[in-house]
Amino acid sequence: MQWTNRLPDVQALLPTRIPLRLRVFFRGVFVLLALATVALAGFVLREEKELGLRAYREGFAKTKEQIVSRLRHPTGQLALLNPDARGTAxxxxxxxxxxxxxxxxxxxxxxxxxxxxxxxxxxxxxxxxxxxxxxxxxxxxxxxxxxxxxxxxxxxxxxxxxxxxxxxxxxxxxxxxxxxxxxxxxxxxxxxPNLPRRGRPPEGAKEARERPVASFGGPxxxxxxxxxxxxxxxxxxxxxxxxxxxxxxxxxxxxxxxxxxxxxxxxxxxxxxxxxxxxxxxxxxxxxxxxxxxxxxxxxxxxxxxxxxxxxxxxxxxxxxxxxxxxxxGLADLQPILLPGETLRLAKAGAQGDTELALLQGNEVSGVAEPSWWDRFTAQLIRRLEVEGYEQPLVAQDTIATPLGRYELTLTGDVRSVNRTLGRVAARVGWIVVAMLAAIVLAWVAIELRIVRRITLLTKRAAAVRHGVQSLKGGADDEIRLDVADLRGSDELGLLAGTLAELLERVNDDVRREQIRTAQEREQWHAVGHEIMSPLQSLLALHPGDTDPSHRYLRRMQQAVRVLYGQASPTEAFEATTLAVNALDIDEFLRHVADNAPHAGISDVCYTSAGAPCLVRGDEYSLEDVVTHVLRNAERYRPAGTPIQLTLATVDAGVEVTIHNQGPPIPDELVGRIFEYGVSDAAGEPSADPAHRGQGLFVVRTYMAKMGGTVEARNEPEGGVSFVLRLARA
Structure with missing residues (x-):
């Protein structure tokens, strides 16, 4: 079959998006950046409002001093003494x-x-x-x-x-x-000339005495x-x-x-x-x-x-x-000094109360267009900015003394002018903030569309590839496809997508080559099995009796050939083998193995019986292969003339068969790996025996697992190595 990444049911079952914490972190950064921009604008406006209020208070005090100074001058006193002068023609x-x-x-x-x-x-x-x-x-x-x-x-x-x-x-x-x-x-x-005026010395008399040509009258x-x-x-x-x-x-x-x-x-x-x-x-x-x-x-x-x-x-x-x-x-000439919203009241103090002379108000700015929605929004925002002392009224009073009486001056300020002045600043800052927020949003959207979306698509397709790899059945038409044509580009993500596609193509090529090699090996095993089975059938005809030891070994050889026959590799053959597990008297079985060990080239195998029959679950031929492989391993490493101890012991969960031999201990780095296929102390050496491929102990673990048992290798403290086979009771 040919598999692609377009599997909607698979995408619903697998994680197809960027992890939640990464998305929260990534988008939270942009949200915090936007909030920081808005907070910065609010802080700037609040500082500007404080500075504006402070500047307005200072300007208000200067305005009051300017008005008082103007009114205390003779020109101002003239205006106070003649308040109606500007009201007439x-x-x-x-x-x-x-x-x-x-x-x-x-x-x-x-x-x-x-x-x-x-x-x-x-x-x-x-x-x-x-x-x-x-x-x-x-x-x-x-x-x-x-x-x-x-x-x-x-x-x-x-x-x-x-x-x-x-x-x-x-x-x-x-x-x-x-x-x-x-x-x-x-x-x-x-x-x-020289006529005194009302008894006073004539003006310029001294100069006249010094300059006789000068005169008091005429040129x-x-x-x-x-x-x-x-x-x-x-x-x-x-x-x-x-x-x-x-x-x-x-x-x-x-x-x-x-x-x-x-x-x-x-x-x-x-x-x-x-x-x-x-x-x-x-x-x-x-x-x-x-x-x-x-x-x-x-x-x-x-x-x-x-x-x-x-x-x-x-x-x-x-x-x-x-x-x-x-x-x-006149008093009306003080009006241009006042800012919009400010009020100046001038009154003459008298015994019967103050008599108001003038009430002046600052001119509102004329020619201003109707405020837009943005101006109204910024004005509302500015009003919500809390500043200490902003709500306190501004009132300044003073007294002007003239020859005809005292005049009271009351100047009332209007801090709303701070809002109007700040509104223009807020409008400029607001557009800058809007531009910054727009840039953040655009960057966010660009990254979402250009990077996050592509990463999400690549993640979805990679998840679909993973599911597809798991669902492959090893057929000749199985291929892994990752469609990344729309994700390719010159950036890092595009290069990654292209590299992944190229790697998958190489994997598909390797899979196809491996399938060809496996088919060739299967054909080879078929030929080898066919050639071996014919002589075995002839040998079985020569040794037909069940009591004949040769007949037993011929059956084992025939079973081994059937196990390997038709498989692509030994590991697949052993793992695919189905054993016929039955009740077996382990005591009689081990005694029989120990007696026939010399026929297999293994001498001095000493069996210590449990003293009574013991039934376990196992396959006779497979279990004999297991024990024989362990005995051959012990034969290889025991010193010459030392026996191999074969011991049977009963435990709560079943029985334990211990095979012990004297010899060098197993290296620590190999204790947990000696049952893997291909692991051997002679593996990889050109002069090593081709039969020592590390396959025997792999067969031991595989067959023991299929019979419901376990195997363990350990170095004994007193010396030597022990293999412990554990089987369940029948």
Missing amino acids: VTPLHPVVLPFSAIDFDDKAKVQQAVEMAGCGVQYGDGATLCVAIGSNPLAGGFIYAVGGFATGELVPKPPGVRDLNAAHRVRVEVAMRGQTWRWLAPYEMEP DTTGAQRGRLTGFAEEADGTLALKPVRDFRGWLWQDARCVDGQTGDDCPRRAFYSVRLPIELFRDELQTKRSQIVWPPADLNRILIHLQVLAPSGATLFDSNQPDATPPF
Whole structure:
């Protein structure tokens, strides 16, 4: 028959897969690798969340300090004192409350410093500025200050004694409050030289003494100009008062340097003015309600100021109602500092409780698309990461002191912004983790398909081959086939499969050659048996009597020929022999063997009888072969003239026949192997007797086993070797 590996019933009975522990180990490694990747990502995200929370807390503290520092600056105090400044239109201008009690409007440096520090100036597109304000202390007088600057050519002053004000640069101011309107027109006049101001030494007196060419009014040697703005009350129809207003005070300065690096005599230069406007209503309230006056006035944001700077030609150099005005810093400008989710509350502390001035919240990020499922998944994952202190609210408080009272600042943080920031990190890390997991899965699948599956197939087919080898009957058509055409390849497994296929082909070739040799040996044994049986039949005719010793040995020879006749080898012949086991008197049998031993060429065999008949189970001819082979073995090794002792003894389980001879002991390495076929001390020697092939003791063990007995060889302590034959009783 021809056997292949496609046997489904065989595969169900044999182990056809990689061992379970190996599969668990192999796949467990990939599972642990995937879990380690996920755990690493979780650890990284948790660390990032801790770092993000720590960074947010630090940034939150810095934001609070930045806001407090900004509000404690005069610019911030100006915003606190005027919380509604950003809530109204920029123009027409409204006075703001300064964080200073008053402004020294006569001193240009001090005026500029105060206005720049307070940041109260309104910026215009042409570079002009204007600050309209009142002092924080009502006792300094009820005045409105107008401080600003613009760029123009050389200033033209009003000549002394000339009533026509249109021939000079001039400033027109209009104030509307509580249903009343005040108007002033202030021309630019040169200050008389060396004229002291209100008992104070004239500015630059020391320099004037050192540099006589310099003057207090008009242009000096550097080209700078300074002069007064003398205010005349103006009616609605343009009629001017004959005398200037006593409490109207103003100054106008112009730099000698040109604007933007220009050159020339007519280049525009920066002009700066400082005007103090007398407000009679403020002074009346101060005199009548000095102890109960409300400052700043409640209607401050309803006071309207309009200021214009006019050229001698009548052209307007500056108009405070220009549409390109930018308001100064306000509380709303703190909103960009806040992060999304943060809240800033500003309130004025008072006897009747806090009065909220502003509630600012950080702008949410605009233009963000709808979150995807991945963003929602990462956000949910980030929320589940536990971080110590994450649930604690972030609140920071502080107090800002101003000339008009104390203001409370409360900044509330929102740690959700940490999640939003971490979400972007998680998205990037997540894609990396997904890529790593995909690589692990792909490697797993590739190994499963490329290696494990092929190993499984090879294991299945190898198991089927093993079962097929066990089921072979030794026929001429028996072959072992291993189909590995789909498993061949350039890798180790492919080479192994190909090598196995080639080895099986060689095994099949060897089996075929062995079958041919066996058939030839069988034919040879047939011929030998046929040639021997004919003379034996003739000899049996010459010795027909059963009492004739020759007749007995001829029967034994005939049985031996039948045993070997038709077998491929002696081992197969002996193992395939079927014995006729009957009851046998072992005592009489051994006595008969000892008496006939000299006829077989074995002398001095001494038998010690048990003294009574003893029946055992055995075949007479086979048992005689067994004893004769042992006696011949003893004959070979006993010293000349020493007897061979043949002893019979009964035991519980049966009988023991001991054959003992003097001579050399059996080597220790051969004691357990002398009953194997071909084991002999003369085997393999070229000069050895061909009859000594190690076959006799093999026949002894084989026949004893078929009769239900055993045989044992042992070295005796007193010397010599004993063979013990054990047979069961009949």
